[in-house]
Amino acid sequence: MSFDLAGAEASILLPALAAGLLVTATHVPLGMQVLARGIVFIDLAIAQIAGCGVLLADQLGFEPAGAAVQVAALSAALAGALLLTWTEKAWPEVQEAVIGVTFVLGATGSVLLLASNVHGSEHLRDLLVGQILWVEPARLLWVAAAYGLILILWFSARDRLGQIGFYALFAVAVTLSVQLVGLYLVFATLIVPPLATRRMTRRRLPAAWLLSVAGYATGLMLSTALDLPTGPVIVWVLVALALVWHAATARRAAMVDGQG
Template identity: 60%
Template sequence: MNTDALDLMIIVPALLAGLLVLLTHVPLGAQVLRRGIVFIDLAIAQIAALGVIIAGVAELDPHSWTVQAAAATAAVLGAVLLTWTEKRWPDVQEAQIGVMFILAATAGLLLVAHNPHGGEHLQDLLAGQILWVRYDQLLLPGAGTLLICALLYRMGERLSRLGFYLVFALAVTASVQLVGVYLVFTSLIVPALAVRHYRPALRLWLAYAIGAAGYASGLVLSTLYDLPSGALIVWCLTLLAMLAYAAGPRAGVHSQPLRH
């Protein structure tokens, strides 16, 4: 362990990025569980990542708004397609989501096949580079997060099928570039799973607390032990969620879904 490596000035913007992700992903994750489409986040996140890869192939400035636009466009198109497939073949929607994830993932592999740095780029999109997030990178996602939170507060579970998919796509777009596909999935699903048997009044805030503690502990430990931040946050968040679930009430005691 290297205590000299613990630099809070590095951890703070990374933690803020994680908290921004959690603000939208915790309530969205609860809706994902309720709708029974658990792997939609992986599919939309992978499609958003494909948009980033396409922007790279087109040699767009990686720090410009055009990359965000490419990712958002890809995610929205994926959301529209998933809305159509759910309406036409609702009984196999989860399978269709899985197919879309595989197609987006393999399309990314094909696009970077001749790029000498393609493997590194793919790893960054999957595992993320949260520890190196800068304050200026949080401005646009922060504005988007406020808008999405306001919409979720006003509409919540009254969102239509298309509305839910579009909001979900926009939330995931910014998150993928901040924290990577793995943390997007973890932030959506793990806190919601941990608190599903708690009283409805506690679920949202407990889920936020689990997520924040997972990000904070993962960032600190990854800095101390020089380990990949994204992967360690996934493990810390999941372990904390398991503890919260084990300490909670028995299944069936409270059955109302988590609400924002």
Template identity: 50%
Template sequence: MLEILLPALVAGLAIAVTHAPLGLEVLRRGIIFIDLAIAQIAGLGLVVMELYWPGAAGWMLQAVALGCALGASLLFHWTERRLPAQQEALIGSSFVLAASLALLLLADHPHGGEAIQHLLSGQLLFVGWNELGLALPVYGLVLLAWFARPRWRGGMGFYLLFALAVTASVQLAGVYVVFASLILPALAAAAWPGRALAVAWTSAAVAILAGLMAALWYDWPAGPVLVVSYALVALLATVPRWRRTRPAPSARAR
């Protein structure tokens, strides 16, 4: 069991640590669906490779997925400057378009359903050390740039770092987990002003630990279990905020 859990746990915690600050920035900017869109566009690149270059080396898959994600990031950076009022609608439309193209490409593929499931839900419990060897340096680079060069978080720098992180994560965990790991810890942190990053990191780590253990124990698919785990932990983290903001009972009429 440990040989399965350990690489999955390392991958999940790496995703949690890297995505938490990115998710806080996504929430601050109000571009909630950018993670879904970029992850799906990177996944579309992987689908094309699966169809036309099966058995390609891992670094080639990473390169194609990264190229697609960077192209999407450049597009969204352009819309932020030129079409800010329509940006969220364009981001959502890009997600739907990329998802539809992936479905069309895999419609006649003998393993199309399995490929779509892998793209959306991932296979985190089956991640090996070879995949981690490609992904961990990317996460390290993103975190180093994020905290050592804060000014890179604005403008194009944010989109490039975001594309790097999402490209690595979508191959390990799938589109759904990428979205959950970015948005739900950020929502949990909103209940704790002044400690946002610490709360986001903590809630993400707890969700990963609980989700992977439940998936392994009950033999459930890891992707959906992790999304539910992220949601439950975020919900629990917001309970103190509900208590603080609950209106006091009205005074009795004399």
């Protein structure tokens, strides 16, 4: 009986962990660029716009996991990305504020789209919190292929992408990730590990990747043991680990300065 229970938990947790690893692989390096550009809330804005595309396709009667929904989400995200590319050139001094307004419009647009839907609150919760525990293993295969292409483009042609290329690549990554793990986890993965390691000058990316992987693994186990919502638990664990990491690296830096 206990063996069967453990096997059932593993069949759920392993795909969820795989989803977390995939999101970590792409979003941590993208998050470092987001911090460097000073556009921290861009993923919330683009993810919310992509969510509007998903909800609109759902309202039109398309299958939730069908190709039409993916096209709608990606088209909405790319349109938002192009808009933010234009505003960054037109009004660079207020880009962060424009991103905030875009997010609010996307968020309230989602509420309006769901106003007449009897399952509206469930759809909105899924968009924000995600359903990482119920991710389909078959879906992870094509998402992994897409993420692999994103990483190849990022590490081989990052300096040549330009603003439009960066925003477009970012829109694709966020659109895929929100449907896997939800908006909150996408934001946490994108920002928290790069923020915790921002003072590192060597091996920052591996450290940020490790921090994110530890957050997903620990959060999954804790949420299962405590029977709590998985997405929020992972977010809290990520932040807790980030604080510990930041304190440890700050103390180490202080010791090195003291010896010098």
